[in-house]
Amino acid sequence: MQIIHARQALTPEGWKDDIAVTLGDDGRIAKIAPQIGTADCTVGLLLPAPVNLHSHAFQRAMAGLSEARSPNPADSFWTWRDLMYRFLTHLTPDDVEVIAAQVFMEMLENGYGAVAEFHYLHHALGGTAYADPAEMSARIIAAANRVGLGLTLLPVLYQYGGCDQRPLSGGQLRFGNTPESYANLLNAITPGAPDFILGVAPHSLRATSPEALRDIAALRPDAPIHIHIAEQLAEVDEVQAHRGARPVEWLLDNAALSPRWCAIHATQMTEGETTALAKSGTIAGLCPITESNLGDGIFNGTEFLAAGGGFGVGSDSNIHITLFEELRVLEYSQRLRHKSRAALARPNASTGHVLYTGALAGGARAAGRNSGALAPGLWADMVALATDNAFLCNRKGDMALDTAIFAGHGPSCITDVWSAGRHKVQGGQHRDHASITRDFCATMAALQARL
The missing domain is CATH 3.20.20.140 (Metal-dependent hydrolases)
Incomplete structure (x- = not known):
């Protein structure tokens, strides 16, 4: 089980502050409730990941x-x-x-x-x-x-x-x-x-x-x-x-x-x-x-x-x-x-x-994927953004989302991403970024030589 504390999150009922999203071992969202106690990680703004x-x-x-x-x-x-x-x-x-x-x-x-x-x-x-x-x-x-x-x-x-x-x-x-x-x-x-x-x-x-x-x-x-x-x-x-x-x-x-x-x-x-x-x-x-x-x-x-x-x-x-x-x-x-x-x-x-x-x-x-919202029973596909920076300026709700999309710096604010509960992106980078990119660059060099 993972518990993520979101200072703000987009839920089916709208924007909510200080909620805890509990992920089950099956990769689905098990529970969403007000944040009480400790969490495995804290994020600034939590969104479902499309x-x-x-x-x-x-x-x-x-x-x-x-x-x-x-x-x-x-x-x-x-x-x-x-x-x-x-x-x-x-x-x-x-x-x-x-x-x-x-x-x-x-x-x-x-x-x-x-x-x-x-x-x-x-x-x-x-x-x-x-x-x-x-x-x-x-x-x-x-x-x-x-x-x-x-x-x-x-x-x-x-x-x-x-x-x-x-x-x-x-x-x-x-x-x-x-x-x-x-x-x-x-x-x-x-x-x-x-x-x-x-x-x-x-x-x-x-x-x-x-x-x-x-x-x-x-x-x-x-x-x-x-x-x-x-x-x-x-x-x-x-x-x-x-x-x-x-x-x-x-x-x-x-x-x-x-x-x-x-x-x-x-x-x-x-x-x-x-x-x-x-x-x-x-x-x-x-x-x-x-x-x-x-x-x-x-x-x-x-x-x-x-x-x-x-x-x-x-x-x-x-x-x-x-x-x-x-x-x-x-x-x-x-x-x-x-x-x-x-x-x-x-x-x-x-x-x-x-x-x-x-x-x-x-x-x-x-x-055909059971996802698309922060709701119990759905796959835990989620993306977290930091808002305490010069790009999002601690904005909230729709204003924060609009800024991420239209001010052009949304990607640089991404801190964490989960896919079916798999917490693969942490600190803005995939856990295996170095090895995957190394393999890709080697493949591209060989392909370029053949081209």
Whole structure:
């Protein structure tokens, strides 16, 4: 049992001062009560730690390598994707495990309590299957176990190179599965930690057939299901040409959308699609830093929330892993879009409060994770911040949360992070930071030599 004394904490009933959070040996919150007596540790401000709901861990190794203009004068997401495919030809299972460990450690150190890993790198070079079809999935699980980060693994079904069902080629060959081999992959995956969750993920409408999209949901009927949708205008045009409807429109008409679904990006939607997607209960999986980096576009955030939609945030390409900046960029995108301020705030809740609590609820639901609040029975996913510094200035409540998100120094105030009760970040750093980073740097040096 651990007892954490929080001088202030965000609870389902609002902000509370001087509370004791007792963690059970099972990694769940056992009790929340006024602080009396001694505690194992004292923190300044305690928050539930959100789920990072969308990550491609291996892309962390590409960070910074695609910022020069390519020979293509119309440089775009699609030229970035070509670089990613070339990069894939050099990654081994050992590389992927080491890179994922670095990524997962950075997520914990930046305030995430768990991750939903959208995992599509399944095979060896040329698409050759490993003897164990779950070889690459096992490497992601091993990395999460080493770091102590909660994991929802989302193996991806990737069948085709486009809506015309052309065969996969080049780097895509490492992603490819038939519906049958995909089902075998799911069956071969060995669960990780007690809080491990296995979901499913059709990559996109471009890469999966309508029949497979229908059938994949039945493979794990109660698990999360994630899909890339309407990220780029070229994708919208391709889907409309081949399926007779825009991507979100087609999904609404042909999939049994529900709160177990997570629509990743959805940056290209009409007003009607935005409202209908919100009302379906589908979580919008937003990745504002990556969406900005790739020029995807701006999500219809104000309209989606006004229609009752739920959302979460993820680090996607992992070019920069920081929870607070992900939320800040989301809000700033709406301000730029509407030429306003406090775009997502409500009369009774500050912008930071709406962003943070929205990411908590949406991330937990999208990951199928019993978390998202400081409440008995939930996983003890928590992040603590120091407030006695020049950044937070001993502020309290929503003002402290707004400052952490918008003043730009929230990450430097993080002192402790727990994932399912695993107290892995202490004093602002992961307990195994040195060894994980050492392995990552060695792997990157070897990879750079091969590139």
